[in-house]
Amino acid sequence: MEPTIRTVSSRVVYENRWMTVREDRIERPDGSRGIYGVVEKSDFALVIPAENGGFHMVEEYRYPIGRRTWNFPQGSYPDRRAGAPEDLARHELAEETGFRAGTMTPLGYLHCSHGTSTQGFHVFLATDLEAGETAREPEEQDMRQRFVTREDFKRYIRDGAITDDSSLAAYTLLLLHEEAQGLRATPQN
Incomplete structure (x- = not known):
């Protein structure tokens, strides 16, 4: 075309x-x-670490918007390198949360700002999690981590604690995946 x-x-x-x-x-x-x-910008990977009816999320100060917000772990390869999206997802999950995923399920690929940027992202669902040590980059030294229930997640959205469009779009892919798998009755859950 x-x-x-x-x-x-x-x-x-x-x-x-x-x-x-x-x-x-x-x-x-x-x-x-x-x-x-x-x-x-290079593509990035976003990981939804899920267990026990909720998610492990990270919070950090986002310089461009001048405030702290919560989001799913995410990141790109350094120096605009290319690489396998799942390898990147596993790296970002371990780096930011310390978790290692026994199962990494691809949920889809999205563009995050298609009106101004070439960047897109691969979304993965991480399950069968095992705890470990984080290895955060210097820019992530103020990062916090927390387990949030699905109800907390929705409240964070309503309260403006989650404003990351990539995390919200990834959540939609998760709901569609769960619906297709028969895991949730409706996307509203």
């Missing part, structure tokens, strides 16, 4: 080890021209 917006030219306006920001000059289907800013 041919793209409906044609790239006329492209230039990198900023780059570091985590991202590239480029500005593209574009031509729309009607022939009018414009610019498009695009953030290129």
Whole structure:
């Protein structure tokens, strides 16, 4: 399928080890021209560590929004490297929570900000968890971890303690997976 917006030219306006920001000059289907800013970032893995009717979540200070929030463990390979999504998911789970998963079930792939970024993420359900030591990065030194019930999870969303769109989208994939497996009667649970 041919793209409906044609790239006329492209230039990198900023780059570091985590991202590239480029500005593209574009031509729309009607022939009018414009610019498009695009953030290129590597895909990441997000893990839902589930057991005993709830989830293990992490909380940390998020500099861009200036506050602490809860989310499922997630991260990307350093220096925009590529690698197997499940390996990355297992690494992030152990690094942030200390847990090792006996079973890692892929739930799907989503884009997190498809209007501005190339980045997407693979979602995994981690079960058969075994506790271990964390190995957090320096940026994660203020990270906290907590087990939350499903009711707590929903309350956190309502109260604004979870604002991470990737965690909320991953939860939707989990509900769809459970529904397909006959594990939950309806997606509202």
